Amino acid sequence: MMLDQNISEIFLAEPIHPGEMLQDELEARSLSQRELAAQLGVSPAFVNALIHGRKSVSVSLAMKLEKALEINASFWLNAQRNNNRTLAYQKAKQELEHLHVPAARHAELLQAVA
Known part of the structure; x- marks a missing residue:
């Protein structure tokens, strides 16, 4: 069961969609x-x-966001990837x-999907 616990720590309890981050950026x-x-x-x-x-x-879109907000496209793509993986x-x-x-x-099965 320790393996399951370690894998769970890799993923956020609640996924964060990049749109939430974008909203914070717009407000700022x-x-x-x-x-x-x-x-x-x-x-x-x-x-x-x-x-x-x-x-x-x-x-x-990540490239457009980089141009408009000067936040690296890789940030947006990684945020989306992390959200997708967590889901x-x-x-x-x-x-x-x-x-x-x-x-x-x-x-073992959980490790395989991680």
């Missing part, structure tokens, strides 16, 4: 969603969907809880 800069949308060349609805976790950060881990863990396998095998 007193920048509206509409203003950012204009800078990115996307609709305000798209920015709103991103902030609320309904859209993901693509390579193209996938939580889903896999939930699915494994319904299987009847020995505790040691359960830990």
